[in-house]
Amino acid sequence: MAARNSLTSALTFTRIARKYVNPAWTTNKYISFYLQRRMLSCSSALLERYYTKDHEWVDVTENIARVGITDYAQAALGEIVYVELPEEEAEVDIDDTVGAVESVKAASDVMTPVSGIVQSINEELTASPGLVNKNAEDEGWMFCIEMTAKEELDNLLDADAYKAFCEENES
Secondary structure, eight states: OHHHHHHHHHHHHHHHHHHHSOHHHHHSHHHHHHHHHHHHHTGGGOOEEEEOTTSEEEEEETTEEEEEEOHHHHHHHOSEEEEEOOOTTOEEOTTOEEEEEEESSOEEEEEOSSOEEEEEEOTHHHHOTTHHHHOTTTTTOOEEEEESOGGGGGGSBOHHHHHHHHHHHHO
């Protein structure tokens, strides 16, 4: 298990380093080692992930929830051609329709799994909606909400319950 966690941390570090750090810096073994150690020291602040029966995922850090659709949902929709996002600073209640995802096969509403105020949106999706197909549960995130009722998370599913829910609905 420890080896798997180390591999996951190393892969996460590499992805973050490529995205936020000058690539030339990561070739320097000392800087790379320093950044990796820094990343591992933050591992205690890992995100909690929840799922809804409407196929949204929620990553939670303190009182901020980052929301997107699950990989299962994007696979069912097919090639995504348009993503409608909520407006920043919009106040939303749990289960409000805050956006939509359209594919070549169908369209689906995006619901908010928690109540709060929309803090940011993933503007990259307006120009590249295919990011949701490419990586629905990371780069394909849709919006972040500052939660006003964190206890609403108690009604969401964990990874095992969501997997069981999806398997049950495939039958």
